Amino acid sequence: MTKAVSRTDPAPAGTPALKLTGITKTFGSVTAVKNVSLEIPRNQVIGLIGENGAGKSTLLKILSGLHEPDAGVMEVHGAAVKFRRPQDAVAAGFGVVHQEQSLLTNLSVAENIAMNALSSKDNATRGGWYRWGQLNKEAEKILAKVGATVDPRAIIGDLSFVDRQMVEIARALRVDEMTHTAPIVILDEPTSVLERNETAILEREIAELKHVGSVIFVSHRLDEVRRICDRIIVMRSGEIVADRATEGVTEDELFQLMIGHAAKARKHEVQNRQGGEPLLEVSGLSAKGQFKDVSFAVPPGHCLAIVGTIGSGREELVRALFGAEPFDAGTITYQGSRLQSWSAARATRAGIGYVPAERKTEGMVGGFNGPENMAIARTGTRKLFVNPWRERKDGAQWFETMDVRPRDVKLHLSRFSGGNQQKVVMAKWLKSETLKLLILDHPLRGLDPGAAETVNEKIREARDSGTAIVLLADTLEEALDMGDTVLVMRDGEITAHFDLTVDTPTTLDLLEKMV
Amino acid sequence: MANPVTQQPPGSSLGTPSPAATRHRRFELRSLGEVGALVVLIVVFAALNPSTFLTIDNVRTILDQSATPLIVGVGATLVILMGSIDLSVEGLMGAGGMAFILATENSRGSTDLGAAAFVIGILVGALLGMLAGLIHTRLKVPTFIVTIGFWFIGLGIATVLFGTDSIPLLPDGGLKTWPNTVFLGLPFSFWLAGLIVALGWVITRYTKLGRFTYAIGNNEEVARSNGVSVSRIKVFVFAFAGACSGLAGILATLRLGAGSPTVGGGILFVTVAAVVIGGTSLSGGKGGVLRTMLGVMILTVLNNGLILSGVSSSIQSGVSGAILIVAIIVAAWPLRSRLRITK
Amino acid sequence: MSDRTATDQSARPENSVRSVDVAPAPAADRRRWRVIDLWATVGPLTVFVILFALVAILRPAFLGGGGLSIVATQCTAILLVALGQCLVLNVGSIDLSNAAIALFSAILLAKTIGPAGAGGLVLVIVLGAAIGALNGFLVSFFQVPSFALTLGTLGILQTASLIISDKTTVYAAKSALLTPMFGSAIGGLVTAFWTAVIIAIVLWAMLRFTTLGQSMTAVGLNETGALFSGIRTRATKIIAFMFSGLLASIAGVMIIAQAGSASSTGLGSDLLLPGITAAIVGGTAITGGITNPINVVFGALTVTLIPVGTAAIGIPSEAQSLVYGLVIIIAVALTISRKRVGVVK
Amino acid sequence: AGGGSGSQEAIDPNNLVLVASVINTTNPYMASMIEGAQALGKKLGVEVQIVDSAGSSQTEISKIQAILAQGKKVALMVNTVASSDAPTIVDAVKQAGGYVVVWWNKPDNLEPWDVGNNFVAFQKYSGVESGECTGKALAESLGGKGNVIGLAGVEDSTTSQTRVAGFKEALKAYPDIKLLDVQSANWDPQQGLSVTQSLLTKYPDQVDGIWAADDAMIIGATNAAKNAGQYNDIKFVSDGLYPPVVDMMKEPNSPVVGETFHRGFMASSIGLYTAYLAATGKIDPSTLPQEKRDSLFKLQCVGPNDFEQYTKWDNDVDGWVSQLVDGGDPWNVQPTPLVGQGPEQLPAG
Ligand SMILES: Nc1ncnc2c1ncn2[C@@H]1O[C@H](COP(=O)(O)OP(=O)(O)OP(=O)(O)O)[C@@H](O)[C@H]1O
Ligand SMILES: Nc1ncnc2c1ncn2[C@@H]1O[C@H](COP(=O)(O)OP(=O)(O)OP(=O)(O)O)[C@@H](O)[C@H]1O
């Protein structure tokens, strides 16, 4: 509160921190945000939810000066504003964490934190001169606030993904140092890449912020939203379809509002397929500084879920399985034969599919349209020729099955919203009859519950039709929900192995093995 | 792509940082590989030509010969740091050099504006560079092509200025002797180059312009979403590079004592090779002017050494080429990783 | 699954979905995109036609005097080099050495075609492909930037050419194998040119209808993405470079067919920049992933036409390089693919 | 030889265009060639077009073809970028029914009389003679004793090669003259500067004389010597007697001790005029003696005492050209009459 008092602010009490009227934004054939009006009072945390492609990110990009709206009026603390450049938004007191990380990996933490503030009145880089000492000091202060233990001199490229996310957040919170108005902090799916313990820190920080300004918080994890937010706004098809106080809305209601139908109760049936000749057998697998002495077996039609905090080495492990990263000891046996000189290409031809967590950079070719993206993953026999017309037909089919929106097979994949991109990435593997093993690294990251349901549906179908699954789940619940077996990893080693047909661990059991 | 995406080295996409990333932060002169290469060359040539290579005179010769590529190299480095490329240097040197000599006292007696002539030469370069930058940013034409275009435009301007009269010559003494006049043991030409390198270093290390240059090279869209006015920076940098070329043109003209549109002949190969050998990445965002200085030194020493060792001039391009290849392979070896992308 | 879609639609009326997602685009906007698409395909042709018409109007005799056939003859070598370049650019790399390969091949062929005849031809082409493949191998396995690596190869090949030519002009024995190339013409344009055009069409089909071609484009658009889709990215790049070397050596053959001799400063000693420029004027994106070999044909024709045109019109020789520079920039500004907005480097 | 083959009806001058094709427009030698062509055009009252090859055979050939395509009949003088261009160009001109005189480079086995009347003649100054005369001058000025270095032109340039050969031949007569090094400076003043700079440090205080295949390079060399403060301790010789070199020679006891005199404007106007005569039917190439179709012209050895007398030509190009035209005989004009028949032979050994 103390901070709040110290602020001099022109607007009479009661004027909303932010007031939008009739905001509209169209991209080519898509109206991403349609005539949105809303008021956000001071000192409130707003939850913004909606299915993939609902227009959340676009709306937030308008608020942060990345897009100019086609129509509509923005008022900040009672004064009408127009943002032409991100700096304008910063100057007006907006701090943003974008859905995709927007850090410059070759610059230092401190520089990145200072970055989009450079144009505003700010000492460390006044007159275009860098005063490094001061720059680093300021960064230190801010990082401390978020409880991040990152060296401000460190180069972003050297940091772990979580640390980077923390820097992003720290940078967003920076506005309340800089501007003299109450800040409005925008967080677009900041938690989708965080594990529990990191999320906790963020929640505390948001609570802090509430005292000085307002927060807009986007997430697909409804429990989280209800925990953190005072008020929840639901978007659908670019419009606001609901605006509720958190008290007295249940997750199911929210789900209903977002997707337009009730969530199907998912009964969790675990089959025991432990019999059967294992499809994949890993023994004593080790890679220096990443994971060591990992052993397990996956029979066909079986789902193995691996949980662990970031840095537990599970990502590296599955990448090694796919031949994308090297391992220096141990053996992988696939379909009874031991793998030599393994590579992603060989793996693919042998019927292994991999859905990376880094969707935009690794999972897809943004410059290709949906069908082309599906076509380039060629499991099984090697073809010599492609038939574009055929590709497009099959593609359209899968757009239907996966409910990809928009159903535009010509549109570059980069133009779709994250959730819909993910559906295409899944389809590219699921389409193949010869798929034997599917490795999923955070397959639901950034997906709305509806889309998540579709994807999980598909994963189950694949599993039931005999495809083995290795799953790195987003949440422990998900792991327990999907897995037949759950492995827990910590610091590159397996710390627990639960066969869900016999034992029924709680998320807490898993958690304690993780940290 | 619609939304800014952080292109992280895929190796480090999650969790542990990739070795690549950690290596890249090694700053400027701490690039021992290049220093080593230079030392080796010096030792080898000193051994081959004990009586001539390490003499004061030859050292001065090497420094004097390195001056022009150094000056051009500073501009080129900034451009390449943005992930762009500048192929116009030879043309701009020609234009700047001709403009200079025609504006100063010369055998054609065109005019004599004294010191203003220097300003004119540099301005011509800067102006052409700025135009290139504007065309690139406004019309979205790749720098590769824009600068090829300005190579010919610069050459064209120089040729038109040159006309069909006799060669413009500088009078003996005075200006002409300046580059080789020794000051504190080193030729002025090198002091000038050193000054420009220092300027370049300060810019890249301590100014918004410089830091934003790195930002743009790392990821233009992210830079933009971070509030970097990409187009403005680009135009500035190209203008600066143009000015460097102009100045280099002047220096080359002074050393030659005569005006010639092709005064920059062959400089492009040297500078680009030098920037790369120095370890500045052509994809942008990594490297720096001090590295380029190393690269220039390696190539100049190599060239001078080969001549002293009596190597036929016809195989010198071959040797430089081989060295270039070895240099980049050695530099890339420790960074090897299946997931590392190089264009 | 089917029932899921069912509930979906029952819950959310058809139009509400469509209205966001696949809403019929505003007519104007649709037209805009169609225009951009159209231009991407006919731009290079149009630009060439306009420039050619310009020259013909200012100097009508140019048409009568077979201006087009001159341009076609002179652009053959450039076109072949440019086709190789556009493949390499398409995988996101660049090959600065292919022009040098062309000249090297020419000199080698001049020396060998007398004694070895067709054997010499084969040798030269195989060697060219091999050098290209070596470039590709070094680029993809040592992970060095192609720009720098091929700059090095360029230097080495220049020296190699000087040495095997013994620093003089090498004259090729007359060979029945080559004379038809420039000796005969179809529709007024030399056979050599048509040969190159056919190669262009084949390459176009390769990119569009083979998995190899699709993989190349994927690599050019996003190499990591391609890798994780199981594409053999390294092999793909090597093949692209190999093509570049192969086409370059064919260009070398054409040089001998045209001039009957070669020297390291003679015909073909300056194909590099014209080659790259032709590829880009032909709509190839220097950032990779976008190219159309058939349009590169018009790119090459344009690049050749400019100096010829300036001479034909009679622009003073001092001003010609100035004009060349300007026109090249304008041509590219007109033909560059505006399809994928975003970063231009 | 298939002499009379070419079509031999006279072309009306109004339907004729004189074309001079040069390697570039910036090299003083080339600039002078352009000057001569224009002077001739003025004198004859015929349109002149200049082709700038910009150092590229590709550009050279296509531009020439473009001009042939303009419709008018062409009388062409071409200083080929590389000798290998000659056959292609000659063919093109023959096809178009024009007339061509090639200067400086052609394959030895490509002879005008084999081609026919359209290939009127090949003309050049003897490179060997040039090298011998400047080599001798250098050796003499050093009293037959000392160390010298040489700067060659483009590596695969026959002109450069013949001049170097002549230079070495001349030195044979002076056993005490040591040729330390010959490096290529590509006809380029800039490279002339840096190569000399390096050689002077390679042989500290040992170089007594510098020979260059062309004045463009000696301009660089002299400046390198000045920068190294050795200008007055070294003797210089070179080919071309460019105006800047004349100025150097004007200096009291100038270190520039030997030159050859031949002029671009003389070469180009002689060449063009020859082609013009054939085109307008004033001469019938097939009836000319072979030495008039593959010709070596006289170049003058120039020393410190007599160079002044050659400068007069530069101040009066038009005068010289009208003297050429009035004389009506391109093979007999002072100071460069016809002296021999090509192809030029390299000295044995
Ligand atoms: N730059 C763009 N060009 C074209 N269409 C776009 C662009 N950005 C977003 N869209 C479209 O606008 C709609 C809204 O996208 P947006 O990213 O705002 O959705 P979202 O609510 O953030 O989805 P998610 O939950 O997956 O992040 C989508 O249909 C998307 O395809
Ligand atoms: N690139 C050039 N720049 C300036 N002058 C040149 C150039 N090339 C030749 N010259 C001048 O033209 C004359 C002869 O031309 P040149 O020596 O280039 O033909 P060439 O190289 O012998 O042909 P080839 O390569 O077939 O042997 C010489 O006097 C030389 O000074």
Ligand SMILES: [Mg+2]
């Ligand atoms: Mg979003």
Ligand SMILES: [Mg+2]
């Ligand atoms: Mg999204």
